[in-house]
Amino acid sequence: MERITSSDKILLLGKSDFLVDVSKGVFHTNHGTINLSKLVGKKFGVKIKSSKGETFSVLRPNINDFLERRLARLPQIVSLKDCSLIAGMTGMSSGYRVIEAGTGSAFLTTFMANLVRPGGKVYTYELRSDFFKSAKKNIDDSGLSEWVEAKNRDISKGFREKDADVVVLDMIGAEKIVPKAHKAMKSGGFLVVYSPYIEQVKSVSAAIGMESFTGVRTIECLVRDYKITRDFSRPNTTMLAHTGYVTFARKI
């Protein structure tokens, strides 16, 4: 069981949840003030009381705690269910070299960076400088910047990297980038395109059809939450019914 240091990020789990830097020293919540400096040297899993007497468990945060609680969201993010499928269906794991365009809020970027550790890398391109700045901050804040190379750069002239295991496109006009993505991938690598609208899927599918790809597949992922009590169970009344379509293709 590891001990807490002053440079750690910690997850406080109580009536509300917080992801904070221990280096902050003191943390003010509407459940009272928490003296973080007292935690240094304690083991993760310890409990701490706020000035108002509320108890919080102190945990080591994982990537999703960061993504949910700390990531600043400027443009629309790729939701966790879609990130999961993109990773799972491309076999993304330690050592993968991934290219991404655009970075957006860097939600998917940091999700993937966490998976390619160590030895792999995510090369991510963002054209808009405001998005890039916000994304860069998120990446740094995630503690995963070692596995990300973020660039504020137009990719209409192509990617600088070669032999990528995966290229992910989440951008308007992705269909124009498909040939450049093909060039930047290794044989057997995966192209993944995320498209909110079916019209984008069609343009991208047509562009994919012009290159040597196989196993082309477009899917949509729906996650249904259930309410389970001792006596009764039923799906939740409302659900997130659409985020985007995900198209996969494999370079021959």
Next chain:
Amino acid sequence: MERITSSDKILLLGKSDFLVDVSKGVFHTNHGTINLSKLVGKKFGVKIKSSKGETFSVLRPNINDFLERRLARLPQIVSLKDCSLIAGMTGMSSGYRVIEAGTGSAFLTTFMANLVRPGGKVYTYELRSDFFKSAKKNIDDSGLSEWVEAKNRDISKGFREKDADVVVLDMIGAEKIVPKAHKAMKSGGFLVVYSPYIEQVKSVSAAIGMESFTGVRTIECLVRDYKITRDFSRPNTTMLAHTGYVTFARKI
């Protein structure tokens, strides 16, 4: 670009797909015979012709190629979409220590082993010796046995491991194992239970309610495939409408 060695597994992509060991020397298909030994020293991505003149691309297989094409399936597997969500929603990645019961066909086992590489480990328990034998073979065949400790052992007396990041239960009677899973997990770790029937979800949820867990959530993942042509697009006519419910809970 890496070169092919005689100890490699390769993916042959042509009119049909095959995942074969180069050490086999010669491979017979209904598209003709392929002389694998000629491939040694060539680069991945090379093309080869069969005796019938069919061309195959030679690629380095990834985890999903193995799972789809080589894994012997004795009991029902956890489908790729559910594996993806289990991994994605627990932040599973390099270094994670995961406990699994039961092993089944080892589909989820090898999927997770690929993610926790290097430094992590999957400890997997299977009671039935026939399932265990088949699973062991699959794990060895996957090339990931370094990151798996497979045991033909009853877990009704508890797990031997401590401080697991994730415990996954995919077994009949999972509700009885929940307290033992709680004991084997670290604070902030995730319990994941896969249940084909809602009645199992209810028993498991009740058992979870008896221990100190937070963030309890039961979901169902539906993947819809689309048929996209130049002129027309529509969802596929039929779909896989149910595999299982996945319940998540986090130890406080």
Next chain:
Amino acid sequence: MERITSSDKILLLGKSDFLVDVSKGVFHTNHGTINLSKLVGKKFGVKIKSSKGETFSVLRPNINDFLERRLARLPQIVSLKDCSLIAGMTGMSSGYRVIEAGTGSAFLTTFMANLVRPGGKVYTYELRSDFFKSAKKNIDDSGLSEWVEAKNRDISKGFREKDADVVVLDMIGAEKIVPKAHKAMKSGGFLVVYSPYIEQVKSVSAAIGMESFTGVRTIECLVRDYKITRDFSRPNTTMLAHTGYVTFARKI
């Protein structure tokens, strides 16, 4: 084309929609006042201006206009999609004799009354007198009271009717009423049970299994709305993900 009389209900379709009685004479809206008496003798389809200069089309309302705009909703209603399936899958139409318990807000009651016209009848039972009063008002207001016999009566002792084409149960404890429903139905008639929770479906299914029924089927209906524009189309972001399960069984 029919002409408007002072005893008609009319649908005013403009920036907002209203279903009003012409007999009201003057109708006040936040889009201005509308002089309804001027409409008498005009043809349906005519347009009228409010005191604020807003134009409204005057249409003859149909059953759904009433259900959406006028029905007072005390208890939870059966949604239109589920009403539609209940009717469609039992072949409900002119001449059907239908028994319903409980009446609730009389949404399904009036929906069915509209279908069995003329010659058929809906016999509806409600135990709670507050619900019954509200339902009675709704039925009268719908103009369909000729085809409804509403009763503030406990059905635990059985139905008074015989040879019903359809018996619909939308009530807590429906499983106990199944044998009584069976007795009140004609051979070939349909039992329909609406259940928000799966546990209710199970109890009802068990009760159905004790009687001579065939073609037992439990379904759930999901309606997905689409956003269609000139350039882009996609499913709506959120949807109604659950209302209830509908179980059908046919008496042999």
Next chain:
Amino acid sequence: MERITSSDKILLLGKSDFLVDVSKGVFHTNHGTINLSKLVGKKFGVKIKSSKGETFSVLRPNINDFLERRLARLPQIVSLKDCSLIAGMTGMSSGYRVIEAGTGSAFLTTFMANLVRPGGKVYTYELRSDFFKSAKKNIDDSGLSEWVEAKNRDISKGFREKDADVVVLDMIGAEKIVPKAHKAMKSGGFLVVYSPYIEQVKSVSAAIGMESFTGVRTIECLVRDYKITRDFSRPNTTMLAHTGYVTFARKI
């Protein structure tokens, strides 16, 4: 309880189901021969034995029995769930005047004819003479021909009817017919377009946007079947995942 006559159609419910004409006299099944003439004068609900000793219940068939068991299906039909929603969401009932193009197999035609009885009518147009002949036979066989006017006629020059309550288009090129449909409808009437592909929905939506319609809505209906046993319940493993999109619009 009505008695069976020699001109009736009857539903035989046993190990298999049959919808037969009593006038046939003798009916041969693989469960043995059934002497239908013995049934004349008996009450509906009676049981009869085949020559092999199998028991069948004799029921009066409803519209769905006919649609499922007797309707000859040449072109693709509109499924029962979609028929139900089309009827339910337009308030279709006794007295409605409905125009339909094209007739296809007349599944939706007869479904609607059953609802508009008595006093209403379905005017249905079919261009192809092979479809028309098959549809005509189905309509006659359904016993509902009194409420259907079927025409083997091109509707590109418009409909002959006026003031329809509902116009349903289920045909290639429906977008071109939208203005003619608008002309043939009464104010407050509903246009319904059934489209297997989203591209058709877009064309139709654009055409609808050119006319005075309100309440435009495109939906997709998914029906999920459940498997319920004493101990376990779950959705069926596979489902019908797509039939078509249904677009509704109301004439102002």
